[in-house]
Amino acid sequence: MKLKKQSEKIVYNSDASMIPGSAQDVIFPASIQEIINLVRTKTNLVPRGGGTGLAGGAVPLESTILDLSKMDKISNLNLEDKTIDVEPGVILENLNLELANYNLEFPINPSSGKSCTIGGMIACNAVGKHAVKHGKTSDWIKEVEMINGNGEKITLGRLNLSDVAGLEGITGVIVKAKLKLLEKKERSANLLKVKEIEKLPEIIRRLKLNDDICGIEMIDKLTANLLGFGQDHHLIVEYESDHGKFKGKEYEKIAKMRDNIYPMLASEGYSHIEDPKVMIFKIPDLIQFLEMKKIPFFGHVAEGVLHPCFKEKGFAQVEDTLAFIKKLQGSVSGEHGIGLAKKRFLDINDKKIILNAKKRYDPEFKMNPGKVIDKDDESKLTEKIIEESKEESEQVNEDNFDEIIEEIKQADIENEHRD
DSSP states (O other), X not given: OBOOOHHHHGGGGOOTTOOOOEEEEEEOOOSHHHHHHHHHHOXXXXXXXXXXXXXXXXXXXXXXEEEGGGOOOEXXXXXXXXXXXXXXXXXXXXHHHHXXXXXXXXXXXXXXXXXXXXXXXXXXXXXXXXXXXXXXXXXXXXXXXXXXXXXXEEEEOGGGGGGTTTSTTSSEEEEEEEEEOEEOOOOEEEEEEEOOGGXXXXXXXXXXXXXXXXXXXXXXXXXXXXXXXXXXXXXXEEEXXXXXXXXXXXXXXXXXXXXXXXXXXXXXXXXXXOBOBOOGGGHHHHHHHHHHTTOOEEEOGGGTBOEEEEOTTOHHHHHHHHXXXXXXXXXXXXXXXXXXXXXGGOOHHHHHHHHHHHHHHOXXXXXXXXXXXXXXXXXXHHHHHHHHHHHHHHHHXXXXXXXXXXXXXXXXXXXHHHO
């Protein structure tokens, strides 16, 4: 299926990032063979899941969009091994509704769970509220089937999963995944006030000693006040047991409130969201910076990931914040991905690794071009390496020259003593 009317394509010109793009074509492949044929005949392809990405990873640049929503089959549920096969267009909430019939779940649960797809979650290596115990999407994948840039179907297992998970579709189109599952848990929660931010790393360390705790989320003072909690920082601590104060419907209310924090802040004008990640011991520094700038935030604090939210025209604040993250030796993206929005902040060593994977799987740069890295990044990196090599060589020569001068001086002194 292919969209023919230009008016129907408009919605595909961007994703949740609202970065403007341009879709040349929008195609809904229904089979693996159809994707293979498209990859072999086209040169600028953008795989798209639910369009929930916040970094511009699915924004087309005069591209053909592959909307994978028609590929939504669920199959091969193995109750003994607790695994299941899914196509990329399966929506997370739909998967978990199906699994609930067997008292199972896929435990990675981003707040976009009602609309995000498994393919998109793998592409961004999504994290959820229960990352303390369950980690990232890639921790729950046994294998992935992918069509690479050469139009070949390949299977990636645990050893080379990083060549697809978190690479935002630049190495190929995910067409199937075998997921690991978990027995469904009854959860509860506590709401804790945090009075002294400098003690937060120690509080987190102690909480994580409790094996029942699956999630530790933070809400800042500004957000807490909007939620009616008063003028204090708060932690939402989730348990996979009944140890929390909030159980049953009260727990569901707390969980729903957490999922609705970003929409609430967006309705207050704080519509631009970021996802920096820093070391836990540097969290107090980041919080103090955000407080000073009066920037509301929330996030997976136990993983070092916070979500500062900015006014629509607060781009100077965004740049200042991301620059501060780099000073803290943190990452500008802890879970949303790099996409178009954050390419300029990507570390040179990360670029080298990603470029190597890109060349292995998509040497002609067909897949999601312009995202994460650019085609000319290789020549730029080569130039930088040559430049650094020259500087090191010049420094070595300078050092050698200084050593030689010092040796001559020392020899003169010794000669004088002999005389």
